[in-house]
Amino acid sequence: MDTDFDETYVLLLLADSNLPTGSFVASSGFESYGTHGFLSLSSASSAGKGRAATAGTVAFIQDSLHTYSRSALPFVSDAHCVVVDSFKDLKGKPEIGHDATIKKLLELDELYETMTLNHVAKRASKAQGVALLTLYAKGFACPSGLSDEDHLSKSLNVLIDRLKLMVRGEETHGHLPVCWGVLTGALGISLLRAQHLFLFLHARSLLSSAVRLNTIGPYSSQQLLFHSVKPLVEAEVSQNKDMRTGIFGDMHHNDADDRPATTWPLGEILAVRHDLQHSRIFNS
């Protein structure tokens, strides 16, 4: 019961829309989708403007979740597992234990970089990724001097600080899915909860963007979040929770069915074209 409450408490903090991660400047391609005229595509011409916009928003969320789950969730899962697996090493000498962990995280980071052929998405991913590491360091790490800071926490602080410095020093990219896996692993969140929250936050961010763009109203957004998004996120988690990058095993088993992939090329085109919009309020 205690550990459940602890995990729930952390989840409440991570789900806070005021969490300083900079995600509010990213629409994940939604603004571009609207500008390019795709919002009205998924509804009958007889539907009213409001209904068309809502249907279009739901369509975007479905397609975006579908591809993001398949392409990014495996990286969240692998990064989470790397950090959790390292606990036993970290309990020893932190300096030695970290090297292997950092190496694996960098490999994941680099693979995500080479698989995301989209400079706009990468830009947003890197900004939010490093924000998560900074958040851990400044918001979640035990303040030094507090008597109940144990050896494992100290060790995790060092690991994440090191990773953050490498990102700032441009030794690695610090992509969001990897950093999310690291953050949730370090905070003791279970993998399933971390996966679920990752996709939920993506969907919620899309709805927030829709409200800011005046595509849907704030009540509509809550209604969609409660009724439409819930089963979508659950379905995607269920479908992709066992997907892994394959980087720690046999990468050349290339047609394996549990590997990252893009499933929405249209989304990629529109996301990249974000910068071509004559006027825009989002950064991506």
Place this chain on the structure above:
Amino acid sequence: MSSTAGENIPVGTGHITCDLHSSTVVFSKLSSSYPLKLLSPRVAEHGVAIVYVMSYGGGLVGGDCMQLIVEVGKECKLLLLSQGSTKVFKTRAGNRASTRFKKFSPQATPTSLQAVTTQSMEVTIAPDSALFLLPDPVTCFRSASYTQVQTFHLAGSASIALLDWVTSGRRSMGEDWDFLRYYSINEVFVEGRRIARDVLLLDNPSLDTQTASESCSSNPASRSPLRTLKDRLAPYSCYAMLLLYGPKTHGVVTDLQAKYRTISIFKRTAPERFLWSLTPVDDGKGTVIRAAGVDTEDVKNWFRESLKGLEAVVGIDEYRKVFL
């Protein structure tokens, strides 16, 4: 089964090795076995060679497994083309001796095994040489299942133009993204370092009835109708990915960047009939273009026009053979 100099070639494989001798490209290997067929016409331009990669019958059937190895020697420029769209047919399981089966989901039972058509290509591109892989698009027919894996190993000064595109099916037969599965991997290494890995998965799980019934039962509360592959890709019937890397592609990359910079989008009420995007990869050393069109013909015409700069690299007559 054909063989070269006593070599024992397994079914559906091919091997292309070319080198430059004075200013002519010479093939030390150009062998293939049924159903793969390779053809190399005479080329006027110095240092350039063309190979047409085809399959007997003009199409691939479920269970076909084709493997091609390509080695582009120093300072050679090789164009790999096709003759017409690669058609992928569905077939009843067990029609060919070499049929390869695949499970599609962890929960799959024997009833959902499908005969998969697989094509793989392993390419090595030597210093100062270039590969122009500019085939016609792949067209998967209703219920077809296709996997394509292409791996490219470039030397530091090598160049590549890699085009990978797919259409929605046979419009005359009313096919509109009705195939079971299309899975395409393109992976590029430069001096042993991975610079790009593009993995595109387009599938229709609802056509695989086993998975459909499972996903229905796990999703009883879904209030929104599940979107199909057709919904996700509408209104386009052709999607393309072009990767450009290396000195011999700099000319066309400059042309494309200039073209891209002129685009400015104002709010639209409906999508354009053709869309394209340009993104740098590997710190700007490479470029990836994605394109989509309502008509495949429009996509083809756009590529033909946009890559005209290749005339200066491979020759005017040789470039004319591309995007016919």
